[in-house]
Amino acid sequence: MFEEKHLKTLRNIKVDEEKKQADFDKIIKRGKQKVVDWPIFALIVSIVSITLFLIATSPLDNQMATTTDDSQLIAVYTVNGNGNPKSALQLHVNRVTNEKALDEIWQVYNQLQITDKPDATSKVYASYRFNFSDNTSKLYYQYIVRQKIYYEDASTGQYYKREDGSGIPLIQYDQPTTLHTVAFFSLFVLLIGSFVYVDRQMRDKSDPKRKLPKHSHTGQSVLTLLFLLSLFILLFSIPNIHFMWIVGSSLAVAFINILIENKYGNNNWRKLSFLLFGLLVPTYLYLSFVL
Amino acid sequence: MRREVFENNYDAIYKYIRYLTNDPELTHDLLQETFYRFYHKNYTEHERTYLLKIARNLVYDHYRRKKIVGFFQLKSDPIATEALPDEVIERNAEIEKLYCALQQIKWSYREVVILRYIEEYSVKETSMILNCSEVKVKNNTARGLKALRVMLGGEKDV
Incomplete structure (x- = not known):
């Protein structure tokens, strides 16, 4: 056959020996480089963030009106x-x-x-x-x-x-405390970091450096997209929606995705990524709209 | 040991990536990454198969990152932008035309044709590298050759 005969000619190539040596040197050099130990780094960040979170969420004095009169x-x-x-x-x-x-x-x-x-x-x-x-x-x-x-x-x-027509002063931003804000931003960063870390752990077993798809079943993709779309619509249609609805629905979606993952992919890292995504969405919205 | 594996497989892996990507710089980058990952994993058998598998995954990942691929699979293939690689020893107008046609056929056909006719793998080995069934390899081989024939104007029939 014409094609097959000519394709055989493409078998014979003459590689540049200098480049070949350079390739080998680079591979060996890279192999000697120290690899960053992500689990230890993630553990340190987690401990620091959890400590900050606990400090920030502990009760603070003199935050509430202290008068004892009725109807105060x-x-x-x-x-x-x-x-x-x-x-x-x-x-x-x-x-x-x-x-x-x-x-x-x-x-x-x-x-x-x-x-x-x-x-x-x-x-x-x-x-x-x-x-x-x-x-x-x-x-x-x-x-x-x-x-x-x-x-x-x-x-x-x-x-x-009022007699002069003025109104009640809009006193905003007296809350939350700086510590509260720092704690939630730390939590957000921690979640982002963990999400990226988990994403990197989802690898093909035969080639550990190759990433696996984020979803193992079309149902997970459809559910996630529908959730994000409905959340987007909800935020516009019910501007004062209670935050717990968002937390609940986000965790429910994560739970369903984990159930689907159990049945089809059964990858523990992917399950963790669903959970982290379920926490990441409400945390982001909390920082954007509530805090 | 490392040097031996490198020497034994360099040409094959280079050809495979070079013909798939049609980009000399990218070929060297992906080739280094392929051997680096291979050494990390410490494979002791089926060296060539694993190397080709890793190389293929890297090429896919590269184009996925570049948004050339769609959600789960390649939507559009890398377009042939260069002439016949300098490394090819035998050169003539017909081979150049064939190479150009090879770069323009569907990605799934191209990789099968490269593995079957340039890398000289059997159907079974090709199916292992591509992680698909032997029937699919056979089908894609036949379709790939047919596509090449059409690209070349069909003037030289089987």
């Missing part, structure tokens, strides 16, 4: 636009528990006077929930009408405003 303001939750802020774990919700800030808000709160419903209608600018020490809470909607700020009591529909 103990926390204020705020969110932009129309919403029902109940917990600091809702995305975009800001919580104020700092004593000094609460005193300032309390003073303004006490200056609110009953007023008529403003003529012009406008959309809700912000929502406030005031939590009191007797376990009661009040939700107010804030409106801005002709440069004056009005508050509507969500339960009674009664409108309030």
